[in-house]
Structures are given as C-alpha cells and as structure tokens.
Amino acid sequence: MIRKIYITIIMGLGIFLNAQTGKVGIKTDKPTETLDVNGKTYTNSLYLRNPGEPTMTGGSFLATSENALQLYDPNLESSGLFNYLKLTLTGVSGTGIADYDTKIDANNFLVILHNYSFKLNDGTTNVMLDYGDNGINDNKQGSPDVTAFKSNGTWHIKAKFSDSRIIATNTSTPSRTYNNFTVDLYLMAYRRLITKQNITDVNANLGGTDGSTQTISKPSGF
Structure with a gap:
C-alpha cells in the first residue's frame, strides 16, 4: 500500500x-x-483561441467560423465529407441542358463535375453534333459547355455545346432526332465541414498578352 x-x-x-x-x-x-x-483523446467539442493560425512549431489548423471543431457523426449529418453522385437526365433536347438546379446547398458543399457522357435514351451511342438546323451535317463541332455553377444559393448544371445541336444518327442515314437524349453527369460534392474561409473568386485581365509577363496577386487564403 x-x-x-x-x-x-x-x-x-x-x-x-x-x-x-x-x-x-x-x-x-x-x-x-x-x-x-x-x-x-475523446471530447464533445474543441475550442480554439486562434482558429486557422499556424503555430510556431510549423503546425497549421483549420477550424469553423464558430471557433470550434464540431464532432462529425455520419449518423447525424445529411451527407459524408466526400460524396459521389451520378446524375442521369433523360429526355434531353438537342439544345442540351442550360440550367438544371441540383438543389445542393452551395454554402455547405463544393460540387465538381468531373465527367459526362451523351447518349440516346435507348442506351446507344449513335450521337453526334450538327451546326444549325438546316438538315445538312455541316461538320462543324461546337465547343463543349459542361460545368457546375452556383446560382441563388444552390449548385446548377449545364451540359450543352456552343453553336451546335446534339443529333441522333447512324452510319447510313441520319435520323436527326433532337429530343431523345440521355446525359450522364458524374459529380463530387465535398462537404464544407472544416474550412478557414471561402476563397473569393479570382479575376485577372491579361490585357491581350499571353500572361507570361503579368503579375497576378496571390489568391486570399493561400
């Protein structure tokens, strides 16, 4: 004793x-x-006096704007930290998708559109582009305009081609179908759980040059 x-x-x-x-x-x-x-260690909450500030020993920590790291519980959260989403839209016309609202909150998630495909609703891939609507294949391919963008607090999708329409065709006689397409969109939604700040958009005018002599300000937060 x-x-x-x-x-x-x-x-x-x-x-x-x-x-x-x-x-x-x-x-x-x-x-x-x-x-x-x-x-x-186990704790319900961890409060930081100076969130986001690097320490003298070289460490760097990111916290929420509430000066605390909130405990992440997958059973309580609406989504995980990294969310894979395949979005399939059918019955798409030849003009493509101009503005589709995914309803994903832009304040809590960052959405990246990393791949896409165009095909017919029956699953075949006899799809091509046509410039104009004159019944003649002009062999002019428009530039793809497939991206995710923020609008009114949510993430939106557009998937189309500039100056061209999607048409259904085959190797013999083009059927020129304009309203029976399927667009598969592959998205990643990253949850904004631990961030220091939302980095503001960067705009730079190159003044007609190739950019090699321009001095661009470093983006905030980096």
Missing part, C-alpha cells in the same frame, strides 16, 4: 513539475507542447 502511494506521489510530482514549465504531458514525461497527449 505504501509503495502504491509513493508511486502516485512521484507521478503527481512529475505532472506538477511539467506544469511549472508550462507543459503538461499525459502518458509522456517529456511533453513538447502545452498539452501533450500520447494516446487517443
């Missing part, structure tokens, strides 16, 4: 001495920070 008391006193004295130096260690007798935990 006396031995146990002695060990307890020694351990307490070690913590006290470390505390006197401004550093406390748990499961370590040589703490390197104010609080050095050599093991797992």
Whole structure:
C-alpha cells in the first residue's frame, strides 16, 4: 500500500513539475507542447483561441467560423465529407441542358463535375453534333459547355455545346432526332465541414498578352 502511494506521489510530482514549465504531458514525461497527449483523446467539442493560425512549431489548423471543431457523426449529418453522385437526365433536347438546379446547398458543399457522357435514351451511342438546323451535317463541332455553377444559393448544371445541336444518327442515314437524349453527369460534392474561409473568386485581365509577363496577386487564403 505504501509503495502504491509513493508511486502516485512521484507521478503527481512529475505532472506538477511539467506544469511549472508550462507543459503538461499525459502518458509522456517529456511533453513538447502545452498539452501533450500520447494516446487517443475523446471530447464533445474543441475550442480554439486562434482558429486557422499556424503555430510556431510549423503546425497549421483549420477550424469553423464558430471557433470550434464540431464532432462529425455520419449518423447525424445529411451527407459524408466526400460524396459521389451520378446524375442521369433523360429526355434531353438537342439544345442540351442550360440550367438544371441540383438543389445542393452551395454554402455547405463544393460540387465538381468531373465527367459526362451523351447518349440516346435507348442506351446507344449513335450521337453526334450538327451546326444549325438546316438538315445538312455541316461538320462543324461546337465547343463543349459542361460545368457546375452556383446560382441563388444552390449548385446548377449545364451540359450543352456552343453553336451546335446534339443529333441522333447512324452510319447510313441520319435520323436527326433532337429530343431523345440521355446525359450522364458524374459529380463530387465535398462537404464544407472544416474550412478557414471561402476563397473569393479570382479575376485577372491579361490585357491581350499571353500572361507570361503579368503579375497576378496571390489568391486570399493561400
């Protein structure tokens, strides 16, 4: 019993001495920070005095604007941190998709459209482009305009081709169908759970040059 008391006193004295130096260690007798935990920690919330500020030891931490790291529970959140979404739109006309509202909150998610495909609603891929609507294939291919963009607080999708229409065709006689297409869109939605700030959009005027001599300001937050 006396031995146990002695060990307890020694351990307490070690913590006290470390505390006197401004550093406390748990499961370590040589703490390197104010609080050095050599093991797992569990907490309901963690408050940071200066969120987003790098420490003198080279560390960098990102927190929410509430000065706290909120506990992430997949059972309580509406979505995960990284969400893969395949969006299939059928019955698309030859003009393509101009503005489709995904209803995904732009304040809580960042949506990236990383791939797409155009095909007929029956699953075949006899699809091509045609310039104009004069019944003649002019062999002019428009530029793809397939992207995700923010509008009125949600993410929107457009998937079309400039100066061209989508047509259904085959190797013999083009059927020139304009309203029976399927567009598959492959999206990644990243949840804005731990961020320092939303980086503002960058606009730069190259003044008609190739940009090699321009000095562009560094984007904020980097």
